[in-house]
Amino acid sequence: MSRPSNRQPDELRSINITRGYTRYAEGSVLIEFGNTRILCNATIENRVPPFLRNSKRGWITAEYGLLPRSTSERTMREASRGKQTGRTLEIQRLIGRSLRTAVNMKMLGERTITVDCDVIQADGGTRTAAITGGYVAVVDAVNRMLKDEMITEDPMLCAIASVSVGIYKGIVITDLDYAEDSQADTDMNIVMDNSGRFIEIQGTAEKAPFSKEQVDTMLSQAGTACQKLLEYQRQALEQPHNT
Secondary structure (H helix, E strand, O other): OOOOOOOOOOOOOOOEEEOOOOOOOOOEEEEEOOOOEEEEEEEEEOOHHHHHHHOOOOOOEEEEOOOOOOOOOOOOOOHHHHHOHHHHHHHHHHHHHHHHOOEEHHHHOOOOEEEEEEEEEEOOOOOHHHHHHHHHHHHHHHHHHHHHOOOOOOOOOOEEEEEEEEEEEOOEOOOOOOHHOOOOOEEEEEEEEEEOOOHHHHHHHHOOOHHHHHHHHHHHHHHHHHHHHHHHHHHHOOOOOOO
């Protein structure tokens, strides 16, 4: 069995993380998983949602969207429709949940970090790329808070990364692009931390049920891939900003 991308079953696409991609955001990252490219901008605001007022706790949330020509045909802006789709809401909630796992909310004070994940080009795996890039943007935002003495202690609890795995023509594969995702028997999105613990597992049998043995293989390949992604993140964070 050969993949449309000619990659090995457990092989990631080419990964590139560019920090300081835009001028104004406290954390700004362009992340590329092959042909999937997402701009992740983290913004710090001195406010929290109403349910957290006077709690002395912070919050991290995310917004996600496809730009109109991020796909082969123009996608209408959701703002022009008057509401977000269920898919968009589900993805941005996943991103927010995942990023909150990495940060001690009490140490942020009553501040919100909003991570805007705008898909510039989509070729599968946009939610996993957004989480992986969003984490780096959050780290840069937190470091800005430390530099500006908004906080005095580092609130980061762990590093997180995310990858897709699935079953394509009976074979477990890692980091599905669109050609593979659209034809996959099973599609699964995994979020993990740097201790190898699972933060979220989303899995669906698209065409046929999958076995426990296949689940074990998917989780194993995801674990290996996430460790590689965590290393890409670490290397990116060691480099100076572009801005």
